[in-house]
Amino acid sequence: MKKFNPSEEVDFVVIGSGAAGGVMAKQLAQAGFSVVVMEQGNWGAYGHEQDYNKDELSNRFPTEHDMLLSDPKLQRNTFRRNASEKTMPGNHNYGCVVGGGTVTYGASSWRHLPYEFDEASRFGTMKGTGIADWPVSYAEIEPYYTQAEWEIGISGPNIKTPLIAPMSKPYPCRPLPLKSSGALIQKAAAKLNLTVTPNVAAIITEPYNGRSGCINCGACSGYGCQVKARSSSAVALLPIAVATGNCEIRVQSYVREINVDAAGRATGVTYFDKANNNREIFQKAKCVVLSANGTETPRLLLLSKSSRFPNGLANSNGIVGKYLMSGNGGGASGLFDQPLNEYKGAVTGAAVLSYVPNDVKNRGFYGGGRMTARGQMSPMQYGLAGPHGAPSWGAGYKKALIEQANRRLTMVNFISQLPVETNTVDLDPDVKDAWGLPAMRITSTSHENDFKAMQFFIDKSAEILKAAGATQVWTDQVNDSRGGAHARGTCRMGNDPKSSVVNKYHRAHDVPNLFVVDGSSFVTGGRNHPTMTISALAYRCADHLVKAAKTGNVTI
């Protein structure tokens, strides 16, 4: 791997190596630019993925060296429901390894539908929300979805339905095999007239791009994939970036500030070298790309205060960190007579698409959701959660645990969440992270509309499970999100510099050579399956940035 000296000015520093950072690094390096990728986490099993394994205990309690996710004890964060509430310790975490969240995610890879880009024009706005059109249309982003799907490696059904975004090219790999979850939901769909499909997943099902297909091991969501079938940034993108000889991945490098000069241009980044006593190092760069996820991205901008940007970088309008959409869910579970063995294979067994579109008139709320059927639980996880309707220990616990084992199916739903200005990521004035920097503070209460949406999907889940033949069904309580893996919206795109953080090419309105691309760019949340759109946005951003940088002026 090429190594750069920090004092050497590189063309690009990319902060983050996940769904967006991996795309940016690859595209920029392939175009011949010098790139340093700053990754806060460690290598994981990058390049020796066979060392990932199915061991649940060590995966749940990794040593510092093996960590794949951030640790809320180190990457400390706080949470409150609203600005007048006292904060409590938060448990928000995110992918923290080369490849970011794509190393361990469930890998659902749905495109947004065309109407998820211009909801304000199509359906109008709503009081108390920041619903707005994206500055990019589905037609403009479609070629980048296709490029992302074929370069990254996505499997899915090739079905034509208005419930799936129109595609100029089919998915490169056939869908994951039918599981019992899929078979049962199909049964319900026939009775209830629902559209059910295999999940669209960044998991290859056959040899593709030099990697082998999924072996259905079942150590899926939350685990590193030992056969490289999950198309993470670490196996599908970053090795190509490194092979160009133009790209260095610098691990355990925690960026604490994006530096600017007197003219307000980014000059590089200052980071803690974790492996060397947190020594502070400055990496010089012509241009900075920030792809640190929907929560760390706004935090880093807010941490990057200077006399020119006293409220944080790219934040002259105060929008950075606002409109956080952290991911709403809720559903129901049911028990069936026969073993489903959902612990085998990929985590998501099937998707119900019928409630993706808006139907305000009939449902009484704005938005929709994609329902998924799954029952995957690893043994410890199952035992710790315990059987339904039984004591938490003793003979009754044991009896129910054994009886219910492998017979449970859960509807897990991915539901729209409206952008609300007061839902924010900012800096906690009192709490510091393990490196002495102000901790991330999440403030979030969903709009009342979204509570109706969650209740709708909980009820639908129960209906579907009953129609599928469940002998017993229990529903989740409506539970507002508290942060988590799908954070979006905190540096929203827009044409108007007064109401958005980045323009339609992800360039910060305030800083000519700073590009911000990841979930934070989202204007509205979609149906809470963000990764494919993050990747497509990054391909589009990179395409523009490469063209611009080749002219020597990234501001065009």
Next chain:
Amino acid sequence: MSDSRRNFLFKTVGASSAAWLTANWPAEVAAAEKAQAMGNFTYFSREQAGEVDAMAAQIYPTTDTPGAREAQVIYFIDLALVTFAQDKQDIYAKGLAELSTHTGGRPLGTLSPEQQIQALTAIEKTPFFRTVRDHTIMGMFAAPQHGGNFKKIGWSQIGYDDSLNFRAPFGAYDKAEGTW
């Protein structure tokens, strides 16, 4: 194997249960005895191990199928407290002291099963009990290399196959249905 080990393993199971276990799972019991005969507790004193073992045996009891004792959960916990769960040592130390106030100072395992359940119910909301509960369950279902789940007793009870890879069909309903 030594008699003291046998005493430890079967102290509260009772002679008839022990015979029944040996008759039904001779290989498991023989292997358990052998493994324990070679092993030493790393963290617990013998007395502490007896208390925690008795707790685990109530949390995941031996019924018509083996429980925490046969799965050797105590060895999992002993190892846990010097490895990934070192930060829980204090909880155990304080918790064991509190438990003894509910047993009249007698070893938990010497009480009748009903008395044991009563004593544990009295502390079931405490961080100590919850920790032992979680550790017991982890010891049942974590991979055997971590000290518990002896001979995959836990996994076999919940129908978990730890094979490296699988081919469809996976379960009963997709088997009946075929493919997408």
